[in-house]
Every structure is written in C-alpha cells, then in structure tokens.
Amino acid sequence: MSVKLNALNSDSYIDISQYRDQHFKGNRYEQEKLLKQSNTLYVGNLSFYTTEEQVHELFSKSGDVKRIIIGLDKIKKTACGFCFVEYYTRADAEHAMRFINGTRLDDRIIRTDWDAGFKEGRQFGRGKSGGQVRDEYRQDYDPARGGYGKLAQQHRPTEGRNSF
Amino acid sequence: MPCIYSASIELLLDVAVCMRHQENNLLIPERERGQAHKRRRTSEPIEIEDRLESLICRVGEKSTSSLESNLEGLAGVLEADLPNYKSKILRILCTVARLLPEKLTVYTTLVGLLNARNYNFGGEFVEAMIRQLKETLKNNLYSEAVYLVRFLSDLVNCHVIAAPSMVAMFENFVSVTQEEDVPQVRSDWFVYVVLSCLPWVGKELYEKKDVEMDRLLSQIEGYLKRRVKTHVPMLQVWTADKPHPQEEYLDCLWAQIQKLKKDRWQERHILRPYIAFDSVLCEALQHNLPPFTPPGHMPDAQYPMPRVIFRMFDYTDAPEGPVMPGSHSVERFVIEENLHCIIKTHWKERKTCAAQLLSYPGKNKIPLNYHIVEVIFGELFQLPSPPHIDVMYTTLLIELCKLQPGSLPQVLAQATEMLYMRLDTMNTTCIDRLINWFAHHLSNFQFRWSWDDWADCLTVDLEKPKPKFVKEVLEKCMRLSYHQRIVDIVPPTFSALIPADPIFTYKYVDESASSLPGYPMSITVSNAIKNRASNEEILTVLKEVPNPNQEDDDDEGESFNPLKIDVFLQTLLNLAAKSFSHSFSALGKFHEILKTLANSDEGKLHLLKVLYEVWRNHPQMIAVLVDKLIRTQVVDCAAVANWLFSQDMAHEFTRLFIWEILHSTIRKMNKHVQKIQKELEEAKDKLEKQQHKRRDSGDDEDMDKNSEDEEGQLEEQIERLQEKVESAQSEQKNLFLVIFQRFIMLLTEHLVRCETGSVDISTPWYKNCIDRLQQIFLMHHATIQQYMGTLENLLFTAELDHHILAVYQQFCALQL
Numbered sequence: 017m018s019v020k021l022n023a024l025n026s027d028s029y030i031d032i033s034q035y036r037d038q039h040f041k042g043n044r045y046e047q048e049k050l051l052k053q054s055n056t057l058y059v060g061n062l063s064f065y066t067t068e069e070q071v072h073e074l075f076s077k078s079g080d081v082k083r084i085i086i087g088l089d090k091i092k093k094t095a096c097g098f099c100f101v102e103y104y105t106r107a108d109a110e111h112a113m114r115f116i117n118g119t120r121l122d123d124r125i126i127r128t129d130w131d132a133g134f135k136e137g138r139q140f141g142r143g144k145s146g147g148q149v150r151d152e153y154r155q156d157y158d159p160a161r162g163g164y165g166k167l168a169q170q171h172r173p174t175e176g177r178n179s180f
Numbered sequence: 181m182p183c184i185y186s187a188s189i190e191l192l193l194d195v196a197v198c199m200r201h202q203e204n205n206l207l208i209p210e211r212e213r214g215q216a217h218k219r220r221r222t223s224e225p226i227e228i229e230d231r232l233e234s235l236i237c238r239v240g241e242k243s244t245s246s247l248e249s250n251l252e253g254l255a256g257v258l259e260a261d262l263p264n265y266k267s268k269i270l271r272i273l274c275t276v277a278r279l280l281p282e283k284l285t286v287y288t289t290l291v292g293l294l295n296a297r298n299y300n301f302g303g304e305f306v307e308a309m310i311r312q313l314k315e316t317l318k319n320n321l322y323s324e325a326v327y328l329v330r331f332l333s334d335l336v337n338c339h340v341i342a343a344p345s346m347v348a349m350f351e352n353f354v355s356v357t358q359e360e361d362v363p364q365v366r367s368d369w370f371v372y373v374v375l376s377c378l379p380w381v382g383k384e385l386y387e388k389k390d391v392e393m394d395r396l397l398s399q400i401e402g403y404l405k406r407r408v409k410t411h412v413p414m415l416q417v418w419t420a421d422k423p424h425p426q427e428e429y430l431d432c433l434w435a436q437i438q439k440l441k442k443d444r445w446q447e448r449h450i451l452r453p454y455i456a457f458d459s460v461l462c463e464a465l466q467h468n469l470p471p472f473t474p475p476g477h478m479p480d481a482q483y484p485m486p487r488v489i490f491r492m493f494d495y496t497d498a499p500e501g502p503v504m505p506g507s508h509s510v511e512r513f514v515i516e517e518n519l520h521c522i523i524k525t526h527w528k529e530r531k532t533c534a535a536q537l538l539s540y541p542g543k544n545k546i547p548l549n550y551h552i553v554e555v556i557f558g559e560l561f562q563l564p565s566p567p568h569i570d571v572m573y574t575t576l577l578i579e580l581c582k583l584q585p586g587s588l589p590q591v592l593a594q595a596t597e598m599l600y601m602r603l604d605t606m607n608t609t610c611i612d613r614l615i616n617w618f619a620h621h622l623s624n625f626q627f628r629w630s631w632d633d634w635a636d637c638l639t640v641d642l643e644k645p646k647p648k649f650v651k652e653v654l655e656k657c658m659r660l661s662y663h664q665r666i667v668d669i670v671p672p673t674f675s676a677l678i679p680a681d682p683i684f685t686y687k688y689v690d691e692s693a694s695s696l697p698g699y700p701m702s703i704t705v706s707n708a709i710k711n712r713a714s715n716e717e718i719l720t721v722l723k724e725v726p727n728p729n730q731e732d733d734d735d736e737g738e739s740f741n742p743l744k745i746d747v748f749l750q751t752l753l754n755l756a757a758k759s760f761s762h763s764f765s766a767l768g769k770f771h772e773i774l775k776t777l778a779n780s781d782e783g784k785l786h787l788l789k790v791l792y793e794v795w796r797n798h799p800q801m802i803a804v805l806v807d808k809l810i811r812t813q814v815v816d817c818a819a820v821a822n823w824l825f826s827q828d829m830a831h832e833f834t835r836l837f838i839w840e841i842l843h844s845t846i847r848k849m850n851k852h853v854q855k856i857q858k859e860l861e862e863a864k865d866k867l868e869k870q871q872h873k874r875r876d877s878g879d880d881e882d883m884d885k886n887s888e889d890e891e892g893q894l895e896e897q898i899e900r901l902q903e904k905v906e907s908a909q910s911e912q913k914n915l916f917l918v919i920f921q922r923f924i925m926l927l928t929e930h931l932v933r934c935e936t937g938s939v940d941i942s943t944p945w946y947k948n949c950i951d952r953l954q955q956i957f958l959m960h961h962a963t964i965q966q967y968m969g970t971l972e973n974l975l976f977t978a979e980l981d982h983h984i985l986a987v988y989q990q991f992c993a994l995q996l
Contacts (some may be wrong), residue, residue, distance in 0.1 A: 021275050022230060023237040027528045068760045069800060073659040077571040077620065080807075080844075084760070112527055115575040120624045123663065 021101075029114040031180045032130050038143075040132060050132040055082070056102040058131040060148075063160035064088075064095050070166050074121050079108020085139050091146035097161050097165045098148060124160065132166050216640070229268055236272050240286040242539070247286070248456045255293035268760040270308050278312065281327035282521040284334055284378075284380070289453040292338025296464035303342050306332075306467050320482045326373050327521075332378040332469065336384050338454045339461045343388035345469035346381065347396070350374045354396055356474055357403040361975075362994045364408060365483035368430060370474060371400055375433045376517075379510045382437070383445035387587050404434055410993035413956060413986075415488040415563045420605040424491040424507065432489045435508040449511040451541045456503050471524045485994055490558030492598060498547035505546065515546060519555040523576075527568050534579035549591045552580065557595065557732070560617060561610040564958035564994075570613060574620045597739055600634060605643040608951030609958065611649060612836060619656030627657055627669045638673060643944040647677060654835050655679040682798035684757040687750050698747040701725050715772045722748060722773075740782045748777060749790045753805075762806055767808050774814045784819035789828055799837035806841055810848055817849045817915045825922035834948045842919070843959055849915055850963050853908045860901040863900065867894040914969050916960075920975050923953045924984060931981050950987065968992075 022114065032051045038045045068084050075081050080103065087098035103109040109130075116129040143152040145166040154165035163169070187367050225320060239254050240247060258269055276287055295302025309332060316325040332349075335341040356370040374396070378385075386393050409428055411421070416426040427435075440447060454461060490774075495504040505511035526533035559566050560573045581589050599606070599614055606614075622629060637646035656679055658666045663681045670678065687693060688702035701724065708718050727741040748770075756766035767774065778784045788806070795801045809815045823829065824842055832838055874887040927949060934941040957964060964971070976988040 021233050021237060021279070023233045024275075024279055024525070026532070029529060067259065067662075070662075071658060072760060072804065073656075073800065074620075077574075078569065079615075086761075111569055111571065115530070115569070115571045119575060119578065123626060 027114075029117065030110045035129060037132060039138075047132055051130040053106065054130050054133060055104065055106050055166070056100055056131040056133055057109055057112055057128045059101055060098045060127045060129070061119065061124055062095075062097045062099060063122045063124055064094070064097055064127060064162060065160060066097075066099075066124075068099075070122060071099055071101065075112055075116060078103075078111035078116055080104050083134075085134055087139055087141060087148070089146040090140040090142075096141045096147040100139070101128075101129055102134065122160075205663060221398075228265065232258075232265060232268055233272055236269075236276060236290075237280070239290070240283050247453055251286070251289055251293060251453060251457075255297065258290075258294060259297045260928045262298060266301070266304075270305060273305060274308050274312050277309065277331040278316070278324045278328055280521075280525060281330065282518045282525065284327070284331060285450060285452050285454065288331060288334040288338050288340075289457065291335060292340050292454055292461050292464065293457060295338070295340045296460050297469075301467050302464070303467050306335070306341060306469065310470060310472065312473070313472075320486045320523070322369055326376060329373050330377050330380060333381040336381050337452065339466055342466040342468050343385055345467075347385055347389045347392050349469050349472050350377075350385075350396055351392065352472055354399050354403075354476060357399065359477070362477045363483060365486065365995050366481070367403065368407070368486065369483050371403060372430060372433065375400065375437050376513075378437050378445075379440065379447055379514050380450060382440060383447070386441075386445055397437075400434070401659075404430060408993065410990055411486050412488060414958070414994065415486065415988040417488070417561045417563070417607055417610050418602055418605045419488055419607070419697050420602070424494065426488045426490070427507075429487040429489050432508070435511065436510045436513050439508050440510040445513075447510055448546075449505075450513050461956060467900060483995075487562070490561060491554065492557060492595065493550045493554050497594070497598075498550045502545050502547055504638045511546075515540075515551050516555055516558075517549060520559070523555070523559065524567070527572055527576075530572070530575050530579045533576055534583050537580065538583055548590050549584065552589075553577075553591050553595050557599075560613055561607075564691070564961060566613075567787065570616065571620070574617055577621065578624055600646065600649070603649050606645065607954075608948055609955045611645065612839070615649060615652045615656060615836065619653050619660065622653075622657060623660040627661070627665070629669075631670050631674060635671075635673060638676065641944070642676065644864055645944070646946075648834070650674070651677045651679070655799070655836075658682070680797040682801070683756060684798070685794055685796060686754045687746070687793070688754075697726065697728070698743050698750075701747045702751045705748055706755065709752065709755055715770065716769070718773060719776065720747075724779075740780050740786070741777075742782075742786045745777045745783065745789050748773065748774060750794055751785060751793050753791070760801070763801070763805060764808055767805070767812065767814075771812055771814065774809075778814055781819065781822075784815040785813060785823055785826070788820065788823040788843065789826075792823075792829070799835070803837060803841050803844070807844060807848075810845060817845050817911070818918050820845045821915060821922070825919075825926070834945060839952060839955070843955075846915065846919075846956075846960055846963075849912050850960070853905070853912050856901065856904050856908050860898065860905055863894060863898045863901055867891060867898060912963070913970065916956075916964060916967060917970070917974070919956060920953075920971065923949070923956075924975060924980065927953070927984050928981055931983060948981065953984070954987050954991075958985065961991070961994070 032048065036044065036047055059075075062071075068086055071086075072081055073085050075084075081101060082104045083100075083102045085100040085102075086095050087100070088094060089096040101109075101112070103112070108158075113128055113130075116126075118125060120126070141147040141149070141151075143149045143166065145152060147162065147166070150159055152166045155168050157164050194322065229676075235254060235257065239250055243250055245253075262269065273287065273291060276283070280287070291302070291305055295305070305394050309328060313325060313328045313332075316322075316328060327350075332341060333346055336343050336346050344509055352369040353374050357367045359367065379755075382393075407430070412426075412428050418426060427672065491507055493504060494507065505515065518540065522536045522540070525532060526536055538548070540548055556573055556577060559568070560570065564575070577592060581592065603611060631650075634646070634650060637644075637650055640647060640652070642648065654666050654670065657669075658679050663679070666678055688696065688699050693699050701722075704721055708721055713721075722744050725741060725744040727739070728743050729740065752766050752770060753763060756762040774787070778787045788810070791805055791809075792802060793804070806815075806820060810817060810820065821842065824838055829838065870887060870891050874884065874891070877884070877887070927946075930943075930946055930949070931941055933939075976985060978985070980988075
C-alpha cells in the first residue's frame, strides 16, 4: 500500500516560478520541460562584490557544485549581481531551492530560481546600460549594486560609486 | 467550517465552492485559496478524491470551529459517502495513520466515530491497517510501522479495538525477545514498539488486563537487562554524563514507562479528543485484532539503528514560564516524538514546518521553544547522521527566529552558549556540524555575536576544543564573507584565532627567489603560458628542468621529477590565482601536462604537495582543486588519502578542511562505483528485453540476425562493465584499506609513545584522531559493510591496541 496523498506531498519550494526567459530558443512547453529537469539555478540579488568563492561555499551546503558562472555587465565585464549555479544532480539543486533560496549571502537575501541551462551569452546582463534590467529602472539607492538605478542616475549629479 | 450532519460530499463541496474566495477555507487546498478560479464542476471523481484527501488531512488544523465539532462534521460527511467512496476513504485514513503520527489522536477519534456509526466499516479499517502493517514491515519501513501500531493501540481508547486483543498483539511482539540467533536490533524494535504505545494506551490496558501487562513488562525488563550495549559510546554526543546523561533510547523509554506506571498511568499531556465523545464511543461495538505473528527475521531486513537520546535542557534552564517536564517523564517522550514527527512531515517546507512546530497543541503548558531547539539540535547532532540534510536545520531555525523574534533567538543563544561550554567532551563529528551551523547562522545575522563572552578560550592551548572551535568558526565565517570582515567582527584579543588571509604563496615570486633552482624555468614557463604555447611546446620546455633526484638525466625526462612538477604547477596556479574559475580553466587547459607529470604515485603525491604549498592559506581553494584533479583523473582517491596522512600534512591533521577533503574523496569514490553498477544493471535489463523481443518475434530470419548482433554487442558491453565494476570496487576497497591502515599506524605510534613515556594518552590530538577514525565508520557505514571481512582479517585483528579495536567493535555492535 505505498500510497501517496497529494495533500501531504507539498514541496512548493521547488516549483518553477512564473519567470520565462524571453531569449529562450524554443517554445514555452520546451522551456518548462527543461526547467523541471534542470540542475542549474539562477541566483539573483547578489551584491556586485560577492565572489565566486562565497557563492561556492554557500551553495555547497546543498550538494556538490559542478560549476558557477558569475553574471557580468555586458559592457564593463564586471560582476553585475547575479550568477548561475550548476549541480551534478537535480536533488542537490532542489535542496538549494528549499534551504538556500531566501536566505542571506553577503548580508543580502538572495533569490534562486530554476534555469533552463547555461548557454554562452547568458552570463551577460540584458539592461541597456550593460547590467541587469532591474538595475535600469529601480529608484532606490543600493550601494552594493552601483548606487541608484541607471535611469535614476541620469537625473542626479554624479555621486557615490557606480562602478568598482 | 460549518458543522453538517449527513451531508454528502457533493453538497459540502458546493458550499466550499461558494466559499472559495475565503482565505481560511480549509476545504480548499492552500495553493488555491484566495485566488480567482474558474468555477469547476464538482462532480469529477478525481476532484472528489482530492477534496476527500484535503478534508481528512486538514482536520485538526486551525479553525474557527472547535476540533470536536469539526470531527463530528467530518464523520458525518464521510459516513454519508461510504456507499460510494469507501475504498478511497479507507485508503486515505490508513495513509494518514502512517504519515501523520503527530495527529494520531485526531484520526483515531475520527475512526472511532465512524466505527460507532458503521460497525462494518470499523472492521474493514482494522483489517486494512493490519494489511498495511504487514506491508511496511516487509519493506523495512520500521518507523512507519511504529506509528501504525500506536494508532491501533489508541483505537482501544476509542472503543474500536478490544483491549485484550491488543495485549495479545503486544505479547506476540515481546515474544520476539525469546528468538535465538537474531540481530539484537530486531528484538529491540519489537520491544520499542510496545513500550512506545504505553503512554497512549497503558492506562486502558492495565485496567483491563493488569496481570498480563505486568508479565509483559517483566519480560521486557529481563530483556533490557541482558541486552548488549557496546554501541552506546559511538552514538553519544558527549562523553561526559553531566549535566545530562546521554541515555540509550530503550533505557530512557523504560525509565519513562516505569515512572508512568508508578504514577498509575496518569498521563495529562496527550490531546485526547475522544474523551469528549465518550458517551457516543462507549456505545460502539469493538473489534478484535486478528492474531498477529511478527514476520520472521529475513537476512536482508534493515532494522532501525539504536539511538541515544539527546538532552541539553532541563527545568533549570527555562527559569520563567511553564516547567520543562523531567527527562524520565512520559510527557517528555511524547513531546519529543511529536516534534520529531512534525519535522519529518514538513521538512521540505520550512515556513510550514516552523509554523507547525510553534502551534504544537498544549504549547502553553510547556517551554515549547526549549523543546523545539533541543529536538532540532538532537537531530542535527544525531550519529551516524542527521535524519535530514544539515542545511535544513539552519534554515528552519532562522524561520523559527522570524516567527518568534522576541523569544526564540534568546533560547538559541542560550543553547549556543551551553554547547560551547561543553565542547571539551563533545564528539568531534558533532563539533564539525556545530561549526558549520553556527557560522552559517551568523552569516544571516551580520555575524553579530558577543565574542568577548568566550575570551576564556584564549587562555588555553589553542589545540584544545574551545579555541579550536572558535578558530574553525571564524574560518567558515570568512568563507561566507571576506578576511577583513572577520578582523572587524572579533575583538583584537582574538587575533590568534583569526584565519590567515587566503592569498597565494608563490615560491618564484620575484628576483629574491632567483637563487632557487626552478626560478629561471618558472619565468620561461610563465611566458610560454602567457603567449598561449601549446601543451607540446610547454612539455618540451619542461624537459630542460633538471631532476634533483638523479645524477644523469634520463633521455626522455619521463621519470618522476619533483622540480618539474613544482615549477609548472606553481607557475600555472600563480597565473590562475584570481578565482576558482580561473584555476579550473587552467587545470582544464593543461590537463595533458598535468597527467603526464603525475603519471606515477610519487608524481601524484608531489602534485598535491605543491598544491598545498601554494594555497596553504586558502583551504577552500585546496579543496575545490583537489576535487577537480580527482574528477579529471589527474590524481586518484588513494593518492589524496596518502597525501592527507603524509608527514608533510601532520601539522594540519586536526583541521576541519583535511577531513572535509577526505570525506568528499570517499564520497566521490562511492558515487563512481554506484554509477558503473547502475550502467551494468541497465545494460543487463536491455539484454533481457532484447532476448524477450527475439523470442516473441517469431521466425523472421532477418530480425533474428539483427537481434543476435545486438545481443552480442550487449553481452560484450556487459562483460566490459562487469570488469569496470570489479575494478572500481577494488579501488574502493583499497581506498578504505589505505585510510584505516594509516589511522592504525598513527594511533599505535601515539599509544606506544605515551606508554613508554608513562604519559596520559588523552591529548587533544589523540581525541581528535580517534574521533576521526570513528567518523570514517559512521559516515560511510553502508559502503564499509561490504568489506568487513577483509577489514577484520587484515587490519582490525585481536593484536591491535584495545583503544583502536574498541572503535571497530562498537561499529560492529551497531549491526548496521
């Protein structure tokens, strides 16, 4: 009688999110299929100063990490606050979604999400200014992510650091 | 939730559909609440099953109505649906009995109400439970079997099962203690089941059958007295008995039941909804359990491992508020059981898990936060290994702190302080886990801690457990941040414990090194790499490196040349020192050269030695590079083991990173073997399928020939894989032999030296080393089991010093 009850089987932390990569080569169905089998996580809200070593230390707590790819500003080729973490097994990646997502790295709450798999080019920010899109439009001041958002910076006299 | 009598599930669901928009509607699965949905037809069978599941699983949770009225209502709904959905309902109830033990009495009450209304259903349920019990035992699901038996025993309280038949089942269980030539863990389990039911049903059984129960308990007492307890030291978190003894689990439970008996089976902690329904239930007819013979012992049975009960708090630690039940009170047992069950049910969803823990029924009468923290640390420190992945506990504690910010962090800080105070007698494996937990926890709270409170650790030998602990914690904290951060967070008095700045140490750094024999070549190699020379070109360059080991250079320069390895690797790693990715890229690009340089055992050892020399301030980097070198087969696992145990590494032997590397290496070896075994199994399956296909395909000659070819190929593949498996297993066995041999050599040397010098053997080094030996057994017990014969014949013989042999004997006593 090895019976499973749906009501008791909840594992919502590993569900795929609403995000779909607009640059994905393939249809929605294909992308979702890959997301559901993926061993790779997208990690967001990193500080620009967070290192590969720090990411490795944290994400190794859920299993052996195969590879980390730090996200880069397309123009400056410097870290721009996201990365990909690839595990050898899906199970280890699932543990990261359950227990590392939503906790802190470098004092910031980071967010992890399933990724369909790293392809060359995806390590670059897609914002107009070279970084991530979210840093184009945000209004707040975040010293670990270049200060004000790019759009907001245009309306301010140059102050603070927006590169490092 | 409205209280509806005799309403059909369809009507109830119509109501539920109307209430769908309400957040608290328990009839709607959590994910769908408060969301706009298309109105669904309510009569789809799958939907009904889902709704039934939901109704049953959710009963007992927070509700505007009382538990009693919800149970009454649900019983009415289910009774009305028995004609159409009986088997579904039976299946769901059996499953919650097995998987939701923390809500045991809620569901026994429900079954009691159903039995009162429908005697046949009660009988069918009991039969289904017995079938399920047999299945779980057959499938080695022993903890679930415990919950099933406990459920059955509580059904006695609900007038579903007659007390004498329950006693008869218990008598059959206890008779297992009379069996001969069975593993102790088998009879242990049957005794445990009986004892663990008594908090729930002891009173009722004693009222009905006190003579039989006394006889039962007396038999159990006799068994407990003659049980072998060699395994206990291996499982204890602390070696000291103060302030709280680490009791063997059966001893503790026995003491608790003894006390319960002395209190005349008065037990006030368990929530018993059936009491409110007594007038209804006592009218019900009871069923007799069929005679249940425990299944015989099978050689492949995997009984649960013995445990030690983890205690760190007593009533003196929670000075305000409700009193913590004593260590031998049955309340303590029930609370701990329920909290463990909640974690087991909800561990994958930390918010739910934390919420469920904090809403434990009866929480106002106990210092719940202390119980929760104790149970969580108990699991984290459990030997051989925690029930769930370590990082889950860190995140769960953070969630709990979020939900109870005014009280839980203080309890956690108090617990941390207590654990620190008792480090001197804590098992090294547990200290490892404490280090990892504490550093990770701090990294979520800006590394705030009152380090000064621990200034006492600065006054003793830095190899002692307390300063060692602080040092390792700071090193882990640094890995999650950066060096300067650590300097900033500790008082200046702690500077001796601050980790080294993790920078590269280059032998050939500048002209000051120009007198070194490898210096000129390092410049050449460095330039060659920068100019993108090919591997062949670089190997040619390297041929010029003189070999300090030989008088005349051999013609091809192929033999082991330590200087060549030194020059190349130092130079390469220096150029790639910027990050992990740079270094991985370098190892990948020059893989051929590395393989060539390390094509002997001495070569491999020297490679690792050089790696350590340049990165000795950055243990994290050493670990990831060793990992890559193994995965790319530049070095093998045995080489890494030999390197870690070598004289050159003796001064680092007690550092945590050494053991992380060793265990990671063993795990890679294990995974490698498993992978090839899996490939072999798959090939065998494929062959079988192919053979079936040929038999079924008839007389088609062409198909036959193709099939034969394919089969031939598969057979060849299977032969190759078989050889691969044997070779991998041989390598695996050799790895463990190397490791154990080295341990024995080191420990024997120490013991002999101390004996001749009449010095106490218990130095910090010795305690660390013997714990590390134990850790190998505990962390890899499943794999080591296969090689027990060899280990016993070759290494762990009677001639061995008894201190070392004891570790082996304790491991065997676990009967894993």
